[in-house]
Amino acid sequence: MKKVWIDAGHGGKDPGATANGLQEKDIVLKVSQGIQQQLEAEYEGVEVLMSRNTDVSLELSDRTNKANRAGADILVSIHCNAAGGSGGFETFRFTNAMAASVALQNVLHREIMSALKPYGVTDRGQKSANLHMVRESKMPAVLTENLFVDVAKDAGLLKRQEVLHAIIQGHVTGIANHLGLKKKEETTVAKSERDINVVSPWAAPAWKAMTDQGYVDGSRPGAPITREEMAVMMSRFINNQHK
Ligand SMILES: [Zn+2]
Known part of the structure; x- marks a missing residue:
């Protein structure tokens, strides 16, 4: 059984980035819950654990301590961006990341950008930074920055259900590929028998x-x-x- 740790950024007293009637904490919770549901519904042998499943405040150290104690196989921290000019999508690994984190970033970045292709989202690239979530996680860890709430074009996209579904789908496919998860058997044959x-x-x-x-x-x-x-x-x- 593979354990995936999904970390919805911010929450509670900390709304994260806010603009255009959007709050980062709400978007990332929806995306995180969607990833959890879809991964567990479509793939065998995977359990998705969450830093938070409601609108609560959490310290960064709470998040990584819990993920490390749970022995998660990978960690993905979900965020939206702000203050970045022309908007778009980008991912982060630790500056001194292990090879498995680089591999996870490669597949996640590729799959999410591919899912967002119909919406003309700018690819800001795969980056590395000294961020708590990717530094303090003992397992391969990547942080995704899913569009800019303060860029009008991105904010418009984040308000569309199909765009959130594309973001969720990209994460799910990327995680499943990285862990080599097996799709559950189709039930249509049994239904039609x-x-x-x-x-x-x-x-x-x-x-x-x-x-x-x-x-x-x-x-x-x-x-x-x-x-x-x-x-x-x-x-x-x-x-x-x-x-
Ligand atoms: Zn954030």
Whole structure:
């Protein structure tokens, strides 16, 4: 069972960046909860643990201490940006990051930018910085900065549900790829599989008539027929014609 730690930035008394009627703490909580739901729903052998699942205040050290104690396999810290000119998407690893953090950043950055492609989001690149969340996490850790709340174009995008879904999808695909997670079996096959012991409505009258006349024994109406069974049915039919 792989453990993924998702850290929704800010919260409670700390709203993070605010502009254009948006609060960073609300957006990153929605995105984090979406990542948790989708990863656990679509992939086998993964558990998603969260720094916060509500609007509460947390110290940075609380977040990394909890993730380290839980023995998480990777940590992704979710943020939105501000005060950055033309807006866009960027990711951070620690300045002296381990190779696995670089690998995680590569796949996350690629998948999120790919999911955001239809929306013309600026790629600000893969960066490194001496940030608490990526420095103090013992496991591979990346911080994503998902658009700028104070840039009009980005704020407009962050207000669209489909854009939040794209951000969530990019994180989910990136994390799943990095950890080599296996998709759950599709359930559509099981759903469409019929019960061979129940007659289909369209065939019910004919099935009853043939059963009453002794051509079939009335069992397993949905089972395939063999050539022998067909021969028996035909001989019953022919015998009936001669009565
Ligand atoms: Zn932030």
